[in-house]
Amino acid sequence: GESVGLHLPTLSVQEGDNSIINCAYSNSASDYFIWYKQESGKGPQFIIDIRSNMDKRQGQRVTVLLNKTVKHLSLQIAATQPGDSAVYFCAEEYSSASKIIFGSGTRLSIRP
C-alpha cells in the first residue's frame, strides 16, 4: 500500500552546520512531494514542495532533492539555526487522487 517512511527518527546538528533529513516513499505513482515543519503545539507548516518531473528545488536556506529511481526524498537546511528545531515530515501525493500521506517524522535538534 501507500506509505512514506523516514530513515532517521532524530537528528542532532551543531548550530550553523547544514542539516539533511531523509525520507523514503513506496508509491511509485506519487507525483508530488512536500516537506512540512511542525513546532511543538502547532500544526504542520509548509516548507517546500517538488513535483516528480523535477529532481531538485531550492528555497530560502532549504533544498529538496528527489530521486525517483530509489524513491528517496531529502531536505537540506543550510546554516541551521535554533529556530529550525522542530519535527519535519515528508508527505507524498498522487495528485489525481488528492490523497496526501505523511511520513513518520524526524525530530531536528540544534546544539549551540
Add this chain to the structure above:
Amino acid sequence: DAGVIQSPRHEVTEMGQEVTLRCKPISGHDYLFWYRQTMMRGLELLIYFNNNVPIDDSGMPEDRFSAKMPNASFSTLKIQPSEPRDSAVYFCASSSRTGFLGGRGTGELFFGEGSRLTVL
C-alpha cells in the same frame, strides 16, 4: 485571513461520551482534510472533502467516527462513543487546489492548531 480555526483546542472526556470537533477552513479553499496524530501512528489521514463532498473516508477507523461538511465554511468530526484509544491530536487542514491540479502553484495544506482529545 485568520487561517484554519479548530475548536475546542483541548477536550477531556470520559469513555462512552460523544465528542464533536469543529473546523472552519480558510475562505475560498475547496479541499478540507481531517488528520489524527499520535506518537505511535504519526499523522493519519482520516477523511477529505472536495467542495463539501466526502471523497475518501478510507482512513476513518470505524463506524464510531463520522465527518460532515454542511457548507464551505464548516466541518465536524464526531466520535460516538469515544474510547481511550481515540486520544490524539486531531488536525483539520484546508487547501486550494484549482491551480495545483492543473500543474500550477502548490498543493500545500494549511493546518489548524489542532484539537487535543483525551478520553479517560
